[in-house]
Amino acid sequence: MKFYTLVIITIFSLITGCSSTNNQKQILQTIPLTQVINHALFSQQPTLSEQAIFELSEVETEQFLAYAKKQLLSGIRTDRVVYNYLENQLTNFTYHGDTLTSTQTVNRAQGNCISLAVLTQSYARILGLDTSFQEMTSEPVYAKESNLVYVANHFRTMVYAPKEIGTAKNINPISTITTRAGTLIDYFPTRDSIYSGSANHNDLLAKFYSNLAASALANKQLNMAYSLILQANNYTPKDPELFNLAGILHRHAGDLQSAKNIYQAALNNNYASINLISNYQLLAQKLGDTQLAQQLSLQLINIEKDPYELLVLAKNELQTGNIYSANKHVEQAIVKAPYIADLYLELAKIRFQQGKTQQTQSLLEKAIELERDKQKLNVYQAKLLSLSMTK
Structure with a gap:
């Protein structure tokens, strides 16, 4: 298990990277x-x-x-x-x-x-x-x-x-x-x-x-x-991630300004993660700061991500209806790690929403081919069977 x-x-x-003088200043x-x-x-x-x-x-x-x-x-x-x-x-x-x-x-x-x-x-x-x-x-x-x-x-x-x-x-x-x-x-x-x-x-x-x-x-x-x-x-x-946790903590406590200060302090210190920037962007949207939200969106684009971070971003985007970005992130993840079954499952969900049934089936078959977890394999096979029955 x-x-x-x-x-x-x-x-x-x-x-x-910076010179020793800049390091001291930082x-x-x-x-x-x-x-x-x-x-x-x-x-x-x-x-x-x-x-x-x-x-x-x-x-x-x-x-x-x-x-x-x-x-x-x-x-x-x-x-x-x-x-x-x-x-x-x-x-x-x-x-x-x-x-x-x-x-x-x-x-x-x-x-x-x-x-x-x-x-x-x-x-x-x-x-x-x-x-x-x-x-x-x-x-x-x-x-x-x-x-x-x-x-x-x-x-x-x-x-x-x-x-x-x-x-x-x-x-x-x-x-x-x-x-x-x-x-x-x-x-x-x-x-x-x-x-x-x-x-x-x-x-x-x-x-x-x-x-x-x-x-x-x-x-x-x-x-x-x-x-x-x-x-x-x-x-x-x-x-x-500790700055990120602290930011989420303050959001839960209703202190959005302190949450913003925490996220901004992390970025000012050059401490950044995908999740920190994503949560800061969410906070900026909640505060109605469109300019800040756009700036953070650009930072997310420019950060190199591992396949799992790309997958999480894609899942977020698919839930909010942003199929184009979800598709882009999953395809980037597959290039980095073509052996991960979950990536093909996520891409299959996107193709299904796009009405591309044949591609959906092919992607599910690829996920089944790569998956080693029996429980997840059963889920993939059930999805494939369900898709076949709707044809």
Whole structure:
């Protein structure tokens, strides 16, 4: 069963190149998120500490150490021990959208990839191993709740071997690249994922808190969302998605001016994402600022997008009746990732609305050919059968 991480669209930072003098000036002009939040609207709630996120019970720790001891005596490399233990643990694991602590993940035998990355970090810590993370963009889970758009995004973990194992060197005429030995653990059971950037421990913690903040927002728990956004901001203060979450939070609280200030501060800082600009554009329209909405529309056009961001934009546009733009974005996505079944399904919807039945059928057949998820395959086949019966 597949699982997904709850986030507000994929992070996509825009950083402009400039001289050291300009960099210094930019740093001086940076507006922190905490400065543009209207703190008077919310009351801070208790949130999980970093220690509580990674903490394991004594029983679980002892069980893991006993397993590790046997593996190490068998000559298994330490980083592989973590992988092997997780593989055993995941036999009856349920992939679920909730973001959970290490203890919750073990006890419930469920969670999303952030939960599993947190759990992996806990085991790696016990053995004294270093880790790093990679952020991946994956198959979208499209839904709208109170103007929140959810898409899949996940982490995978590199658990490094002990330093005494040594390194592998790749030498070329320009530079010498040294790579540490290790095991890459990817918890996401699908081939349709795209690398979107490296990540570190702070990124993992920020993603944990921001996922919980997004859930709180969806459940209209504004004070908790506020508190979790502040926690995430302690780890990644330059993350555009935190500015975006804060903007949505203020919109829900009815403070549209503060929401505008937050979005504008992000753009002034050169922190941008597809979702931030899209939500800012929505706010500009709500405020009746046509000029700003048009400016933001141009920015959206000029940002390079991954296939999943293009798909989400297309779904938005199709719902609002903008078939031309939806068609353009889906076709751009197919050029980038012709192996993703969902793209052909979305294009089939567009062709159906255009009255192009034969093309609709061909696109559904292509989606069926590419789809590996049995549940979704049944949906595609049902759509194709329904289309055939209407001829």
